[in-house]
Amino acid sequence: KKWVYLFKEGNASQKYLLGGKGANLCEMTNIGLPVPPGLTVTTEACTEFYEQGKKLTDEIINQIEANLSILEEQTGKKFGDIDNPLLVSVRSGAAFSMPGMMDTILNLGLNDKTVEGMANKTGNKRFAYDSYRRFIQMFGDVVLEIPKVKFDNALETAKEEKGYNFDTELTAEDLISLVDEFKTIYKEETKTEFPQEPENQLLMAVEAVFRSWNNQRAITYRNLYDIPHNLGTAVNVQSMVFGNMGDTSGTGVAFTRNPSTGEKNVFGEFLINAQGEDVVAGIRTPLPIDKLNEVMPEIYNQFIEAAHTLEQHYKDMQDIEFTIEEGKLYFLQTRNGKRTADAALRAAVEMVDEGLITKKEAVMRVDPKSLDQLLHPKFDQADLEKSVPIAKGLPASPGAATGKIYFTADEAVAAVQRGEDTILVRKETSPEDIEGMNKAKGILTSRGGMTSHAAVVARGMGKCCVAGCESINVNESSKIMTVKGETYTEGDYISLDGSTGSVYKGKIKTVEANISGNFSKLMEWADEFRVLGIRTNADTPKDSEVAVKFGAEGIGLCRTEHMFFEESRIFSVRKMIIADSVEQREKALAEILPMQKNDFKGIFKVMGIRPVTIRLLDPPLHEFIPHDEEDIIDLAKDMNVSVTKLKDTINGLQEFNPMLGHRGCRLAISYPEIARMQTKAIIEAAIEVSREENINIIPEIMVPLVGKKEELSILRKLIIEVAEETKKEFGSDLQYLVGTMIEIPRACVTADEVAEYADFFSFGTNDLTQMTFGYSRDDAGKFLEDYKDAGILEQDPFQTIDQVGVGKLVETAVKLGRGAKDHLHLGVCGEHGGDPASIEFFHKTGLDYVSCSPFRVPVARLAAAQAAV
Ligand code: ADP
Numbered sequence: 001k002k003w004v005y006l007f008k009e010g011n012a013s014q015k016y017l018l019g020g021k022g023a024n025l026c027e028m029t030n031i032g033l034p035v036p037p038g039l040t041v042t043t044e045a046c047t048e049f050y051e052q053g054k055k056l057t058d059e060i061i062n063q064i065e066a067n068l069s070i071l072e073e074q075t076g077k078k079f080g081d082i083d084n085p086l087l088v089s090v091r092s093g094a095a096f097s098m099p100g101m102m103d104t105i106l107n108l109g110l111n112d113k114t115v116e117g118m119a120n121k122t123g124n125k126r127f128a129y130d131s132y133r134r135f136i137q138m139f140g141d142v143v144l145e146i147p148k149v150k151f152d153n154a155l156e157t158a159k160e161e162k163g164y165n166f167d168t169e170l171t172a173e174d175l176i177s178l179v180d181e182f183k184t185i186y187k188e189e190t191k192t193e194f195p196q197e198p199e200n201q202l203l204m205a206v207e208a209v210f211r212s213w214n215n216q217r218a219i220t221y222r223n224l225y226d227i228p229h230n231l232g233t234a235v236n237v238q239s240m241v242f243g244n245m246g247d248t249s250g251t252g253v254a255f256t257r258n259p260s261t262g263e264k265n266v267f268g269e270f271l272i273n274a275q276g277e278d279v280v281a282g283i284r285t286p287l288p289i290d291k292l293n294e295v296m297p298e299i300y301n302q303f304i305e306a307a308h309t310l311e312q313h314y315k316d317m318q319d320i321e322f323t324i325e326e327g328k329l330y331f332l333q334t335r336n337g338k339r340t341a342d343a344a345l346r347a348a349v350e351m352v353d354e355g356l357i358t359k360k361e362a363v364m365r366v367d368p369k370s371l372d373q374l375l376h377p378k379f380d381q382a383d384l385e386k387s388v389p390i391a392k393g394l395p396a397s398p399g400a401a402t403g404k405i406y407f408t409a410d411e412a413v414a415a416v417q418r419g420e421d422t423i424l425v426r427k428e429t430s431p432e433d434i435e436g437m438n439k440a441k442g443i444l445t446s447r448g449g450m451t452s453h454a455a456v457v458a459r460g461m462g463k464c465c466v467a468g469c470e471s472i473n474v475n476e477s478s479k480i481m482t483v484k485g486e487t488y489t490e491g492d493y494i495s496l497d498g499s500t501g502s503v504y505k506g507k508i509k510t511v512e513a514n515i516s517g518n519f520s521k522l523m524e525w526a527d528e529f530r531v532l533g534i535r536t537n538a539d540t541p542k543d544s545e546v547a548v549k550f551g552a553e554g555i556g557l558c559r560t561e562h563m564f565f566e567e568s569r570i571f572s573v574r575k576m577i578i579a580d581s582v583e584q585r586e587k588a589l590a591e592i593l594p595m596q597k598n599d600f601k602g603i604f605k606v607m608g609i610r611p612v613t614i615r616l617l618d619p620p621l622h623e624f625i626p627h628d629e630e631d632i633i634d635l636a637k638d639m640n641v642s643v644t645k646l647k648d649t650i651n652g653l654q655e656f657n658p659m660l661g662h663r664g665c666r667l668a669i670s671y672p673e674i675a676r677m678q679t680k681a682i683i684e685a686a687i688e689v690s691r692e693e694n695i696n697i698i699p700e701i702m703v704p705l706v707g708k709k710e711e712l713s714i715l716r717k718l719i720i721e722v723a724e725e726t727k728k729e730f731g732s733d734l735q736y737l738v739g740t741m742i743e744i745p746r747a748c749v750t751a752d753e754v755a756e757y758a759d760f761f762s763f764g765t766n767d768l769t770q771m772t773f774g775y776s777r778d779d780a781g782k783f784l785e786d787y788k789d790a791g792i793l794e795q796d797p798f799q800t801i802d803q804v805g806v807g808k809l810v811e812t813a814v815k816l817g818r819g820a821k822d823h824l825h826l827g828v829c830g831e832h833g834g835d836p837a838s839i840e841f842f843h844k845t846g847l848d849y850v851s852c853s854p855f856r857v858p859v860a861r862l863a864a865a866q867a868a869v
């Protein structure tokens with residue numbers, strides 16, 4: 001078996017065998033760029049190493065040695081040769097770039113004799129011994145895990161004794177004795193001599209790289225990024241070139257395009273007379289790459305040309321490491337450059353314009369999740385650098401916001417009406433805060449997690465939110481917050497970054513997102529490729545407008561209950577709930593009807609002929625009930641009942657398990673008059689807007705939480721009855737659809753029966769996940785981390801759909817439903833509708849559309865395109 005490849009034998013497609021770094025070193029060699037020759041020990045050798053009980057087999061060792069001889073021929077140098085020693089670097093490189101793996105060892109091959117050879121050859125004894133002492137330290141640290149400080153302390157002591165301030169003041173003689181000391185440390189720590197045989201040094205280093213594949217840092221990193229543990233790492237052994245041989249030498253790193261903006265312009269830094277690690281270590285300040293044109297114009301031009309070649313060759317932005325040795329340029333690494341969302345977008349679009357990549361490739365180049373960063377306001381960079389962070393909470397909903405703090409929703413709303421920018425600060429938010437949340441620029445809470453009320457609602461609104469900021473003490477009644485001993489009162493300015501969770505003191509300028517230009521171009525391309533429709537979850541005309549702007553093709557879920565919370569109507573809603581006779585309830589409902597109808601008209605007007613699915617009332621009624629004593633008294637007065645009686649009624653509404661309680665279609669079965677009112681409001685609104693705008697709106701009425709076909713058959717009948725009555729009243733021939741949410745496991749497995757009474761299904765995967773796992777959505781946060789740590793769950797099933805279980809129910813329902821009804825229209829309206837991994841699954845399952853919150857619409861468009869490509 002071939003365990004070792006020379007750089008001229010491999011290519012870029014062998015990433016899994018040679019690691020990313022090795023495969024690209026091979027590729028660069030083969031396209032004719034100057035790469036110091038070397039060899040790669042394969043990832044398979046790593047696997048073999050573990051299978052042999054962490055030992056290199058003779059076959060592997062033989063192949064390393066045989067290829068080393070070839071390397072010696074290629075370079076005209078020899079391992080251990082006193083006159084012309086071969087020195088190499090040993091570099092780890094897995095298929096995926098992985099911090100946590102072993103550090104690179106430079107100058108391997110130095111020993112007591114070759115160091116003299118180096119000194120003679122370069123005429124620079126100091127340089128030779130400095131390289132040697134660095135090598136001993138690196139080798140000791142990396143291969144034998146001798147604490148670095150031991151070496152550092154010895155170095156510091158040597159400097160102190162001589163009264164030096166800088167390493168550079170150490171003379172050749174100083175370094176010679178330091179090398180002796182380092183070797184003594186090595187011996188004390190390992191009970192062995194520092195290995196003098198270069199072959200030995202090399203085999204020890206190769207083994208150390210293989211061992212580092214399974215060190216704790218590497219394992220943790222792989223777990224974090226879902227990288228399989230059985231891939232193994234390769235080892236690259238490469239002849240050294242020296243960037244620290246004087247003023248005609250140097251080293252640097254550069255990107256073929258600007259990695260933060262995407263601008264097509266080589267972007268990077270270099271240092272004259274330095275080795276690679278010096279650039280990264282930040283000891284000396286590197287110069288911008290343009291300056292290379294002044295110092296070494298020929299090298300500069302050669303570099304720019306090669307950078308262009310590499311980008312054309314890889315058809316992607318490259319991140320390049322290079323070294324100049326005495327006026328000769330060498331390439332040491334290239335890889336696809338990491339970039340910000342802005343840069344990814346700009347580079348992808350411009351590369352299509354340049355003819356470098358296809359539209360399809362461009363669509364694949366941008367991570368849908370990263371679009372979030374592009375859609376929200378950001379802080380002005382210069383302003384941000386001057387600002388003072390005061391606390392850090394959870395990055396609950398992205399975007400940047402700046403404004404005056406207010407501690408109640410009402411005051412925030414009033415301030416907005418006065419024309420102020422506001423930040424709503426609460427311990428935690430509740431449904432009563434909705435309006436204030438909607439009006440504020442941002443929301444800050446001191447309690448609650450990523451799925452707290454504030455976080456969920458803010459994400460839905462696309463509003464910046466920092467949640468669970470525990471270090472801030474919020475006192476709502478005295479209208480102050482304190483953090484780090486400082487007090488902020490109502491009206492003080494703060495700024496929030498919902499993408500990082502940072503809270504800043506004072507005002508910071510924000511810049512609006514730009515969704516035209518490159519952004520809209522990429523989105524159009526995505527639309528060409530995707531098969532899934534993209535709808536949005538929206539409850540207001542404003543949300544609908546935002547969603548349409550982002551490209552939503554309809555509304556997949558309009559929750560009617562949010563309309564019930566608004567200040568002006570909650571009173572009537574409460575009367576409706578408290579009513580103890582049908583007449584009383586109908587009277588209250590009659591007050592609500594025109595308001596609901598107006599809501600629907602507003603939404604229909606925005607959406608035009610785009611489909612709109614409206615869900616009948618879903619949450620348990622107690623959610624609408626007053627909690628404040630004052631509100632209770634007011635309500636009792638208005639309804640002419642005693643406070644005690646009202647409190648009894650309220651208590652009667654409490655449930656032990658409201659999520660599994662009196663909600664969804666169960667409400668409509670118990671109180672059909674609610675469903676009647678809502679149907680009437682929907683149909684009337686659709687008729688009126690159709691007439692006003694001269695279009696044909698086809699509303700979709702959706703019944704939530706159906707588990708048995710009987711529930712749907714009864715309610716379908718009721719809805720049709722009311723709809724037809726209303727149509728007659730208006731003399732209209734409006735068309736409409738009646739469908740159901742599929743969110744109870746029983747409905748999935750009896751979907752053929754349910755389909756009989758449904759024109760469409762919309763999978764409510766939030767509740768479906770909750771009921772399939774039996775995990776409460778609102779409480780699962782407490783143990784999800786433990787479950788992940790224990791290896792039971794890989795992801796939060798409320799964020800990414802559990803394909804094996806919940807997904808199987810979806811597949812079953814699709815099959816049964818379509819089996820019973822060919823043209824059954826199918827969609828998803830749970831949070832998963834905006835999650836790229838879940839969208840890929842829904843695409844495969846053959847759904848017609850996904851629906852997500854407005855700000856996720858572009859994410860969904862791109863993810864749906866990627867699923868289809
Ligand atoms: P990382 O994966 O951390 O970037 P590398 O293997 O790229 O590690 O090595 C780090 C640095 O060491 C390189 O950027 C380069 O400057 C230097 N280096 C590695 N191999 C050589 C070599 N053969 N000659 C000169 N410098 C080298």
Ligand code: MG
Nearest residue numbers: 021321332333
């Ligand atoms: Mg590197």
Ligand code: MG
Nearest residue numbers: 704743764767
């Ligand atoms: Mg539900």
